[in-house]
Amino acid sequence: MGHEFDTDTAVTEVSPGTFEAGMEEGWLVGAGVNGGYQLATVARALGALAPGKPHPLSITAHYLSATRPGPATITTRLVRDGGKVATVAGDLAQDGTGRITALATFGDLAALPDAPVRTTHVEPELPPVEECFSTSMAPEEVRRMAPLMDRFDMRIDPAYAGWSIGKPSGEGIIQAWFRLSGDRDLDPFSLLLVADALPPATFDLGMPGWAPTIELTVHLRAMPAPGWVKVRHETRNMAGGMFEEDAVIWDSAGRLVAQARQLARTPRPQ
């Protein structure tokens, strides 16, 4: 019996390069299936084309239309196998309608050299887990809208959670502790989920509402250590009806294991 993340992102090759997957309703947030969960599912199929290169080093998805719970078909294409890395592309569709299209270069995170390391990025400072706001404390109606929240344990830093009581910090930042439910440790595929699991940083600008992702790119930089990760989202440029959102994921060993950026649409005024 695998963990629900593994069974819910599993794909089955039904003909060369074509995979079937099921978009499970447990990953719904509002009317659509979470973008990071979709990305992880597509990545499973893409990885099958890159033997010996088990992890996406860089993966980009463009979101075409809202994915619904139900079956999906992923068609893939090996762009180039360069030996140590391979570049692959794929499209996820439901009933012939494109949902997301992705492009990735796979490699082996476990085979990367340990040195040199020069990191000037600073690990986010968060209060202890037990002093952060647990999403399991969210009101029943919020949890019904976002069953996704039952799939993991997220503890939001109170300093950037004021939007929940109408007092956003205005800085465009959200940060949280994160782990999957059931104490399953994170791996490179579940880090793709983590990169798009927090509420949009626009909440902290006083703009609640759904912020549809146009494009999301994740760089996986190291194998995550067991335990909680810290995730920080920040937007620094909301303009033209769009905003960028940068995400960093730090593991329990104090390593920057993933960097992500998305371009999303600004939520409509509510």
Next chain:
Amino acid sequence: MGHEFDTDTAVTEVSPGTFEAGMEEGWLVGAGVNGGYQLATVARALGALAPGKPHPLSITAHYLSATRPGPATITTRLVRDGGKVATVAGDLAQDGTGRITALATFGDLAALPDAPVRTTHVEPELPPVEECFSTSMAPEEVRRMAPLMDRFDMRIDPAYAGWSIGKPSGEGIIQAWFRLSGDRDLDPFSLLLVADALPPATFDLGMPGWAPTIELTVHLRAMPAPGWVKVRHETRNMAGGMFEEDAVIWDSAGRLVAQARQLARTPRPQ
């Protein structure tokens, strides 16, 4: 008579969705053709598939092998035309060998709403243009290696140019004023070039040498105003033989017109 940037990035459709282009040797840097120039050329072809959506809002390329001067073929695919935006994909190859593969969502930068704007990103501070180091002052042997440098006027901030005399700042930052040669104003396509025109930020970490791009994503956020732009590159996480490099481009009106990020390989010790 167009500007050399326009003639050198021009593409001709030879059959539906297939384009011919010439990779001109004027854009060489070392043994390969500049990645931003390639990206701009592919974007020309992709744009032909998105009538009424003239600009890439987000474009990602994965670099497969070094592009040489000479003819190239670009094959394209319309992934989805969503009305106001269209998602398109394309591959550039030379003699059947894949060079780069790209995925983009096009829209119309001129049609974006003016408000609201919430930018916490801070415009880079640079000394006046005339106090910065002009690449036209580079030694003859450097200019012969990089004819690319004759295509534009780049003035590097002396604070982050110490690597040229063996004294890098160690911060992983390079910033410069930039304009095309011949006073041609920048547009969305030439901004794709600007996003990958500066020396790699690893120079400023004391690591000279070529830093091959694995993946480059550019978000175009506004139409650039006429005149010089400011470009700032920064890496904050060199590890595992790779580094990320963020680029911001600010126009003469003080607007953040583009944000880019690439994942590149760390230069080999020299």
